[in-house]
Amino acid sequence: MRWDSLEQERCSVARTVAVIGDRWSLLILRDCFLRVRRFEEFQSRLGVTRHVLADRLKKLVRFGVLRRAPYQQNPTRYEYILTQKGLDLYPVVMAIVHWGDTHMVDERGRPLLHEHKSCGKMFDPVMVCSECGEPIVAKQVHVHAGPGAAEGAAEEMAARATELSARAK
Amino acid sequence: MRWDSLEQERCSVARTVAVIGDRWSLLILRDCFLRVRRFEEFQSRLGVTRHVLADRLKKLVRFGVLRRAPYQQNPTRYEYILTQKGLDLYPVVMAIVHWGDTHMVDERGRPLLHEHKSCGKMFDPVMVCSECGEPIVAKQVHVHAGPGAAEGAAEEMAARATELSARAK
DNA sequence: GCATATAGTTCTAAAATAGAACTGTCAACT
DNA sequence: AGTTGACAGTTCTATTTTAGAACTATATGC
Structure with missing residues (x-):
């Protein structure tokens, strides 16, 4: 490719x-x-x-x-x-920074701290749902084919769901 | 490198x-x-x-x-x-998806839609401040040297701030 | 014995990257 | 008038990475 x-x-x-x-x-x-x-x-x-x-x-x-x-x-x-x-692209960069801060720091701690000028505090970026405001975790998200999906994507996804539930048994 | x-x-x-x-x-x-x-x-x-x-x-x-x-x-x-x-890494992937959905879709629209199981709605991921809950934009964030910063990083950042304000004049 | 399924490994050619040198434009110094 | 230095690239060769295809290993079922 x-x-x-x-x-x-x-x-x-x-x-x-x-x-x-x-x-x-x-x-x-x-x-x-x-x-x-x-x-x-x-x-x-x-x-x-x-x-x-x-x-x-x-x-x-x-x-x-x-x-x-x-x-x-x-x-x-x-x-x-x-x-x-x-x-x-700021959310992309901040998400990357935050993962690095969480999982890739050494004993010295974080290289940078971020201050939110609006509230004056040091913060972490949190990804939340635009509708209910709750933090997003992978298991709480379900994916649907959208209007721009490839033809047959809906069917593929249905097949995948069936296969996954079969595997889980 | x-x-x-x-x-x-x-x-x-x-x-x-x-x-x-x-x-x-x-x-x-x-x-x-x-x-x-x-x-x-x-x-x-x-x-x-x-x-x-x-x-x-x-x-x-x-x-x-x-x-x-x-x-x-x-x-x-x-x-x-x-x-x-x-x-x-889910927030990283979702931030990437959301940017693509916003800036890289063609006339057909989004390939995928995401449903938040907790609230039952289709949603967009939003990055907010852990302290005040407001959405984060780059201009509202100020960076400080943290404990894991390189030696001299604080001084470098101060110098950069001075230089930037000089350039702005 | 032969085809099929799965998860890789190995091979060569093509593409991308590293590292260093070089180009062009202009200001400022000597 | 000539030289140096800053900046934003471009060009060159050697090395590394990737693409594309074929091959290997282990086991099942026909």
Whole structure:
């Protein structure tokens, strides 16, 4: 499978992964949320090769996650700024940070703490249901085929449910 | 930079990315949350090469995201099941799904809908502050050096803040 | 004995990445 | 006028990773 074919898949994970599903894109994004904007700064902070950095920045711009904006003339130089589409990736980055904070820290503890300016407290991000506000756990979620599902997806899912209940016996 | 050196970094994003920061790991995880468990089923659903699939499953087991459990004897065969550490990745996967649903769907609409069994409604995942319950947006979050920060991180962050306010003038 | 099922491993060619050097533009110094 | 330095890339070769296909191992059922 190629990178490009991922974009075409009828799965929101696959399509998102086509944009940010590699190591460097995710680390670039992390830095964007820490207000890093310029090529040299990304490069020196990340240690990524210049070749790959240029490639990933282009890709993130192409997908509308970043925009390339001039910040000086003579010579014209550009910086990379999160668009709204990019800012909307904050929950993804925070979910990743929180899992790392929970499961991957060493004895020294968390590298960063996050303060919520609105309430003034140090916080953890929590994922909740938009309807009832309760925290979401995998076992409490049931999946249905949506309008954009592949043909036959509903049938497949029904078959899968039958098979799963059979296996559970 | 090598994969292994990422694990060592004092950054929760980098450490998490060392575990799940590649295309196939994220798609494998998606399928895990859809109750896929067996090698052949991952392979046929994902279209990943068997070589890479075996490699990624081993890695996810090594990091404690999945466990390899026998489900039959003669011959002994194994399936891959999410551990609690793996289940805790649900917010990451849901954040990715939600961004894809918001920004990457075509005219047909969402491929999948999610029902919250607890309240019975179709929902979107929302990331909120653990302290005040308000939704989190990037601009309302301020970052502090934590106990596990690199030496000099506090100073670096202060310098960065100064530089940013200077640039804003 | 032969086909089928499952979970891998092994092989070669193609693609991506690392690491280093190089390019182009302009300001500022000597 | 020439040299140095900053910045944002591009280009080059060597190494690593991935794709794609074939092969291995173990056991059941025909």
